[in-house]
Amino acid sequence: MRKSAFAEGERFMMEEKQMFVNDKVRIGVIGVGSRGRGIVKTVLGIDHACVTVICDLYEDRVADSVKRAEEIQGFAPRGTTNWRELLTADDVDAILVLCAWEPHIEMAIASMKAGKPVGVEVGGAYSIDDCWRLVHTYEETGTPCMLLENCCYGRMELLVANMVKQGLFGDVVHCEGGYRHDLRSEIAFGKENRHYRLRNYLSRCCENYPTHELGPIAQLLGINRGNRMVYLTSMASSAMGMHEYVKNTPTADQGLLDKTFAQGDVVTTCIKCAGGQTITLTLDTTLPRAYSRQYTVQGTRGMYMEDNQSIYLDTDHGEKMHFNWQPNWNNAKDVYLEKYEHPIWKKFLTDGVRGGHGGMDYLVYNEFVQAVYENKPMPIDVYDMAAWMCISTLSEESIQKGSAPVAIPDFTNGRWVLHNAD
Ligand SMILES: NC(=O)c1ccc[n+]([C@@H]2O[C@H](COP(=O)([O-])OP(=O)(O)OC[C@H]3O[C@@H](n4cnc5c(N)ncnc54)[C@H](O)[C@@H]3O)[C@@H](O)[C@H]2O)c1
Secondary structure, X not given: OOOOOOOOHHHHOOOOOOOOHHHOXXXXXXXXXXXXXXXXXXXXXXXXXXXXXXXXXXXXXXXXXXXXXXXXXXXXXXXXXXXXXXHHOOOOOEEEEOOOOOOHHHHHHHHHHOOOOEEEOOOOOXXXXXHHHHHHHHHHXXXXXXXXXXXXXXXXXXXXXXXHHOOOOOOEEEEEEEEEOOOXXXXXXXXXXXXXXXXXXXXXXXXXXXXXXXXXXXXXXXXXXXEOEEEEEEEEOXXXXXXXXXHOOOOOOHHHHHOOOOOOOEEEEEEEXXXXXXXXEEEEOOOOOOXXXXXXXXXXXXXXXXXXXXXXXXXXXXXXXXXXXXXHOOHHHHHHHHHHOOHHHHHHHHHOOOOOHHHHHHHHHHHHHHHHHHOOOOOOOHXXXXXXXXXXXXXXXXXXXXXXXXXXXXXXXXXXXXXXXX
16 A cells, blocks of 8 residues: 555544445446546446446436446436536445546545545646645545546556566666657547547647656655655647648548647656656657557666567666667566566456456556545545646646746645655
8 A cells, every 4th residue: 555645644534434335335427428438337347336426518428328337237327417416415425537627626626525535537737726725625624535547557567666666677767758649530529529638739738648657657756755746847849730630631620720729749848856866758649659658767777668668677688788679679578577567467467357448447446446445545645646737737837938947836745755764
């Protein structure tokens, strides 16, 4: 169990474990678009979970997910288009926020105030004020809140975390990560598919999706637990990819050719940590490219490179091999995985891997449900959530100021130092 950045993290937990009706956490879901629709099924495969209310702005989406949930769990959840109904619902023990990015923090805050533990899908923050309100609401209410960052449970991310913990990489000095995903069709067909990304790409220019890569890196570097991110600088390229795509895709909304996309095609953000480490994040979603989270970890004794799935260690390879490296591509899986598989994945393989995104979805949602069920602290808490999500709004500010350095708030108010000797 990872410790909360809050020194007395458990002081807010309830005195006694709550008894759940039929031994199940009754979940209310907000947002059943493409993500929420699939996650309802994932959640219904988890022990001690059932879904009692489903909410979306669109009635057709509510009806579809209610029907699918009924087929799986044997009874139909109630449907609603008003998310606030979940806050006072007697048959909702916990809330999942799986909707478009913009209201995530508002919904998390309202859920905590209503005393309902809340899990929130990934995205970036729109203001630093929102991040502080998130943290203060948690401190005032003690209601658990978790960012549902599935990539923190990626098999390779956890393999590397395990190897770093065992000292095989020496001291970690630099990490890289990216969200490098060709989303041109998702954005261009946003109006037709009622998808939120289009309006964001027309309106903002920032590192709008930092947590897939930053989450595992922050955990590796002990951010909020003996380390913290101190400042960043961010730079955006021009925005040309979407116009080219729309121009060459007659079925896409040709009206977009008259619009200006604010979001640069590639946004590069550099972060400096109190422990001296640097982190580079790359958002790259509107040019043709192969998918990559570009996860890279460099220490004084070795490194991991996601893009060729390889691990380079002083002990195993030595300096002479660095020029002729291609024969070692994929050695992370072929050579190291069996020996250094993370315990979470060892257990998952034994129990049976299930759920989307190679199993990561099941793992992160299961952590949330079991934390609620057992009254345990959330493994990715509000301090992580605020620190990771704030990168979006800070990168926006840095870009607007010509890549000026921007300070990253310490949402733990100094408590990150308390874990420095752990
Ligand atoms: N972790 C992952 O791997 C992963 C993958 C895909 C999406 N996501 C995340 O999931 C979330 C949803 O993404 P998506 O692709 O499903 O988007 P989507 O646009 O397909 O669906 C979002 C849904 O939210 C609903 N919604 C918006 N505001 C609402 C409100 N106020 N009340 C109720 N419903 C509301 C919309 O009507 C829509 O149906 C985002 O945060 C996204 O970043 C995560």
